[in-house]
Amino acid sequence: MSTATKSAPAGERLPAQKNPGSSGKKLFRKVEPYIWIAPSVILMAVFILVPILSVFQMATSDVSRAGKIKGFNGVDNFVKVINNPSFSLVLKNTIVWTIAVVVISTVLGFMLALVLNNKFRGRKVARAIVVFPWATTLVIQASAWDFIINTDYGTLNTLLMKIGLISAPVNWTPTPEAYFAWEIACGIFVTIPFVTFCVLSGLQSIDASYYEAATVDGAGYFQKLFSITLPLVKSSLTVATVLNIIYVFNSFPIIWTMTKGDPANHTDTLVTYLYKLAFYNGKQGEASAVSVIGFVILLICASVYMIYTLRKGDEDL
Amino acid sequence: MSEPNTALKKPVSVKKVILRLLLYFVVLDVCIITLYPYFAMLCTALKSRAEIFSPNGTVLPITALWSNFIDIWSRAPMARYMLNSVLIAGGSTIIAMLCGIPAAYALARMKFKGQTAFLGVIIVSQMFAPVVLLIGIYKVMLSMGLTDSILGLIFINAAFNQAFTVWLLRGTFMGISAEMEQAATIDGCTRVQSMMKVLLPVAAPGIVTTLIFIFINAWNEYTVALCLISTDGFKPLTVGINTFNGYNIIEWQYLFAASIFAIIPVVILFMCIEKNLVSGLASGGVKG
Numbered sequence: 192m193s194t195a196t197k198s199a200p201a202g203e204r205l206p207a208q209k210n211p212g213s214s215g216k217k218l219f220r221k222v223e224p225y226i227w228i229a230p231s232v233i234l235m236a237v238f239i240l241v242p243i244l245s246v247f248q249m250a251t252s253d254v255s256r257a258g259k260i261k262g263f264n265g266v267d268n269f270v271k272v273i274n275n276p277s278f279s280l281v282l283k284n285t286i287v288w289t290i291a292v293v294v295i296s297t298v299l300g301f302m303l304a305l306v307l308n309n310k311f312r313g314r315k316v317a318r319a320i321v322v323f324p325w326a327t328t329l330v331i332q333a334s335a336w337d338f339i340i341n342t343d344y345g346t347l348n349t350l351l352m353k354i355g356l357i358s359a360p361v362n363w364t365p366t367p368e369a370y371f372a373w374e375i376a377c378g379i380f381v382t383i384p385f386v387t388f389c390v391l392s393g394l395q396s397i398d399a400s401y402y403e404a405a406t407v408d409g410a411g412y413f414q415k416l417f418s419i420t421l422p423l424v425k426s427s428l429t430v431a432t433v434l435n436i437i438y439v440f441n442s443f444p445i446i447w448t449m450t451k452g453d454p455a456n457h458t459d460t461l462v463t464y465l466y467k468l469a470f471y472n473g474k475q476g477e478a479s480a481v482s483v484i485g486f487v488i489l490l491i492c493a494s495v496y497m498i499y500t501l502r503k504g505d506e507d508l
Numbered sequence: 509m510s511e512p513n514t515a516l517k518k519p520v521s522v523k524k525v526i527l528r529l530l531l532y533f534v535v536l537d538v539c540i541i542t543l544y545p546y547f548a549m550l551c552t553a554l555k556s557r558a559e560i561f562s563p564n565g566t567v568l569p570i571t572a573l574w575s576n577f578i579d580i581w582s583r584a585p586m587a588r589y590m591l592n593s594v595l596i597a598g599g600s601t602i603i604a605m606l607c608g609i610p611a612a613y614a615l616a617r618m619k620f621k622g623q624t625a626f627l628g629v630i631i632v633s634q635m636f637a638p639v640v641l642l643i644g645i646y647k648v649m650l651s652m653g654l655t656d657s658i659l660g661l662i663f664i665n666a667a668f669n670q671a672f673t674v675w676l677l678r679g680t681f682m683g684i685s686a687e688m689e690q691a692a693t694i695d696g697c698t699r700v701q702s703m704m705k706v707l708l709p710v711a712a713p714g715i716v717t718t719l720i721f722i723f724i725n726a727w728n729e730y731t732v733a734l735c736l737i738s739t740d741g742f743k744p745l746t747v748g749i750n751t752f753n754g755y756n757i758i759e760w761q762y763l764f765a766a767s768i769f770a771i772i773p774v775v776i777l778f779m780c781i782e783k784n785l786v787s788g789l790a791s792g793g794v795k796g
Contacts, residue, residue, distance in 0.1 A: 224620035231611035238667035242644030326778035328728035331767040335545040346548045441637035462639045
């Protein structure tokens, strides 16, 4: 090769030498981004994508108690799951749980953010206290609440008796439904900080001049709230709500710590139900079918979120 | 002229005072309710077992039994749980960052085919908590021999925090002008060098925020650990403290004393990033 280039005229040699080099560089330029994202892609593929595929495979297979796949069986697992009388109860619980926690915590969290957005002494401390529960693991919070509402020795009864509001201990959890309501309350309690956080970040980006202009025009508090604040925090609120739907839907520790879904599935949601199916009852095929059902519900939520976020991203550009 | 002015001013200020008082009242109530569970935990952690179950219980412990906080270390392998939690949270943070920084860099600084698709996958995978995929995760871990191991939990936590890491870091990087890096490249730096020497130091606050956030997430993780770990010596704190929450007897005082140990480090870390996280979410997550 060196002899060939030597004999060639200088004018021809330069581009000839440049070409292979730059095309190599071009190729590298094209491939380079994929090298950069490769570790991330591999990590997610192995530990998220493969489990997803595995769940789908098991959902459509006959799986032994030991977890061995014994062959394709179509929708048998789904039929078994749906025909199980407790499944409709579990599905109902999941919907009640998700909607109640998300709606109530969004409303309360939004109101709390409005309050905390005022300027007052100790605002920083108050904000730090309010986001406090977000940093605490759910198991611990759930055990704390479980202890607080206990009939025999719970601190809620002790406290109310000491204040004189009640004279004898109250049974706060007389029925499974009541227990489930307490679990929802606990769920709301731990979800509010996230909503408040997101809304606060939205509120802080609003230019104060909007409010000044509205005040000059004689707008009242609620007028300002509905025509300035709400439209401007709508996007933070939407994202917070969609993320919350997914988090709450998937929430396992609160229910697991307080009732384990007992008695007789009365406080089960899809995730606690599938955990018991898979790891207590050895019905991995059916549990996978429940997973797939949950997965599909979540995927719908996720695609709504994705379309919203990406579209918003384009608008920003 | 001055009279109507003061007359006009007075009712406004009275209204203002009332609103202010109302504001403080609401804020104070919210703070009390928020802190109440922690207060109850602390009080209970300082009581004796007999006092907790006593029919005429008190809110505050009669005598503070600080020994509960010492006893837990001998009643359960608390030190081991703590070490496991540190290893799991630390390990997953390192792996999530090592994989996430280059990916976020590519998304922020390069244009390539499939970029939007990759972003879409990132957003969608952000949606999936490991619970729904638990059976699949168990199966994959089994095939890799990683069930009942700390390493397995490290990988799972890193993977499930990957979306958030990439998303947050991408926002951070995009908020930093590329000019300095370009200048560094002209001076003969390679891409990797310009990233390491120019971009990362500037992006440090965002990186620290992300880092701490993953650490907290991994530290607080419960479900996967509960499912994958069966050997007591590999349990993280969140699962380990349930030693005190037995089938027959619940040792509330120990459970809560141990819980307080599990909460403190996280709360301190969280306070450090609280302010940055709001802006991080706003620039990286919420605004796209």
